Amino acid sequence: MTGPLVEPEAVPAWLRPLVKVSAEVDSRAFTRFSPPEDLLTRAAAVLILFGERADGPDVLLTRRAETLGSHAGQVAFPGGGAEDGDGGPVGTALREAEEETGVDPSGVLPVAVLPELYVPVSRFAVTPVLAYWHEPSPVRAVDPGETAAVARVSLADLADPANRFRVSREGTSWKGPAFNVDGLFVWGFTAGLLSVLLSLGGWEREWETGDVRDLDVAWAEHQARNAALGGSGEEGRR
Secondary structure (H helix, E strand, C coil): CCEECCCHHHCCHHHHHHHHHCCCCCHHHCCCCCCCCCCCCEEEEEEEEEEEECCEEEEEEEEECCCCCCCCCCEECCEEECCCCCCCHHHHHHHHHHHHHCCCHHHEEEEEECCCEEECCCCEEEEEEEEEECCCCCCCCCCCCCEEEEEEEEHHHHHCHHHEEEEECCCCCCEEEEEEECCEEECHHHHHHHHHHHHHCCCCCCCCCCCEEEHHHHHHHHHHHHHHCCCCCCCCEC
């Protein structure tokens, strides 16, 4: 089942457009990939947790440990593969978020389930779960071997045109959105989701989509800037 899990009035006014539109979108709004009919995929879910502070709404992001075998160092939503007993994508997303960030699930209100999205590189079929953080709890990188940093990133900063560009890979036709915000370099699956959600939620501002940078070069420049500042990409608000 996809679509809203609550009535729009159950969430703050700034989040209602996204809850409403969740009933209308399909996977094509987020990705052009679909799994081959004969391919076995593994079910997974991510928690897209929206909160609110004095300076406005934000979203919870993690940065994966550099030592991981896949997607090392990348920024991601809390999430992972489904396990027996999860009871569906909402259960998977909440369990993984608690394991990775220490978030207290009792303060989280799941508000919508988005269509399942196929990720070719990992063969995961990922279900994004939208949630509202009505009672925020402290968060941290619970297992440094898996998660290097946890951050609450402002939606206004993500929507700031100065923090947005696109990246490409040499030798391929692929191009995708990217963000450089709060010491975090966001690209790939997570950036694609964020880009669409900013638009669907009504938060997007006009930005320069023609600013396309080589992914490897942009990543190296990001690391160099963080090194010069004495950081490692985990300066996001907690």
